[in-house]
Amino acid sequence: MAADVLVDEQLYLVDFKTTLWRDLKLVVGGQFVNRARDRRPDRFTTFNLFPNNSNVRVSLRYEF
Numbered sequence: 001m002a003a004d005v006l007v008d009e010q011l012y013l014v015d016f017k018t019t020l021w022r023d024l025k026l027v028v029g030g031q032f033v034n035r036a037r038d039r040r041p042d043r044f045t046t047f048n049l050f051p052n053n054s055n056v057r058v059s060l061r062y063e064f
Helices: none
Strands: 002-004 009-021 024-034 055-062
Touching: none
Parallel strands: none
Antiparallel strands: 002 009, 009 024, 024 055
């Protein structure tokens, strides 16, 4: 987690990995952004520079 306490913004990073079978792994992750409420165009803050920077990732990995 990262936070900008002056403007009340937070960034959460989540990663989850589990073994499905032997060396085959399922990986789920995401980045979730709670941006500041004041979104005036003339006020740039740490996490509101981009329109929507939240995402979710899902992948299968084979590790040997």
